[in-house]
Amino acid sequence: DSGVTQTPKHLITATGQRVTLRCSPRSGDLSVYWYQQSLDQGLQFLIQYYNGEERAKGNILERFSAQQFPDLHSELNLSSLELGDSALYFCASSVGARFTTNEKLFFGSGTQLSVL
Amino acid sequence: AQKVTQAQTEISVVEKEDVTLDCVYETRDTTYYLFWYKQPPSGELVFLIRRNSFDEQNEISGRYSWNFQKSTSSFNFTITASQVVDSAVYFCALPGTSGSARQLTFGSGTQLTVLP
Numbered sequence: 001d002s003g004v005t006q007t008p009k010h011l012i013t014a015t016g017q018r019v020t021l022r023c024s025p026r027s028g029d030l031s032v033y034w035y036q037q038s039l040d041q042g043l044q045f046l047i048q049y050y051n052g053e054e055r056a057k058g059n060i061l062e063r064f065s066a067q068q069f070p071d072l073h074s075e076l077n078l079s080s081l082e083l084g085d086s087a088l089y090f091c092a093s094s095v096g097a098r099f100t101t102n103e104k105l106f107f108g109s110g111t112q113l114s115v116l
Numbered sequence: 117a118q119k120v121t122q123a124q125t126e127i128s129v130v131e132k133e134d135v136t137l138d139c140v141y142e143t144r145d146t147t148y149y150l151f152w153y154k155q156p157p158s159g160e161l162v163f164l165i166r167r168n169s170f171d172e173q174n175e176i177s178g179r180y181s182w183n184f185q186k187s188t189s190s191f192n193f194t195i196t197a198s199q200v201v202d203s204a205v206y207f208c209a210l211p212g213t214s215g216s217a218r219q220l221t222f223g224s225g226t227q228l229t230v231l232p
């Protein structure tokens with residue numbers, strides 16, 4: 001168990017809808033990252049938050065947004081969903097904002113999103 | 117930009133065989149880290165190892181060993197006496213450059229199937 005909790009585990013919705021994915025980082029971790037894993041794109045970094053503030057942005061669509069709350073949990077909001085948004089969405093957490101000598105990145109078990 | 121190449125898309129071995137998964141990377145950073153993750157059929161991403169570029173000693177952990185060669189930009193992963201439970205997709209990953217040091221760039225993964 002990585003200590004990173006993601007809910008829900010599975011989500012099935014229709015095109016055009018909006019969903020929210022939730023992530024609770026490991027105790028003591030201030031950074032949260034979101035990754036998307038799809039068959040055609042592989043594992044792609046979406047966005048990082050550190051202690052409530054956005055730190056880095058990757059290949060995140062404008063229809064997607066995220067935030068990190070004062071209790072450090074994070075939510076990824078996906079709107080106007082399209083068939084191509086079907087993917088496994090991972091959250092990861094770490095202590096700091098950048099890699100240091102001994103730090104690792106631990107991932108949650110993911111949320112499988114199916115857009116029908 | 118960072119790039120990770122895992123040329124082996126799928127590997128199939130019989131239990132107790134040794135198997136090596138290749139990873140070749142590109143980076144302009146002089147100091148960097150390399151990661152291996154395992155994704156079993158259940159879907160979660162499991163951290164296996166993190167290696168620093170300034171430490172070229174090979175590492176062994178039980179049946180797992182890693183061969184890091186900076187001269188050839190390779191970080192290969194060997195499983196000795198493979199077991200059915202080793203069946204998974206294995207990813208090699210490299211963090212982003214200093215401005216985005218938390219973004220992991222993943223290879224496309226190698227699907228390992230260990231047959232009984």
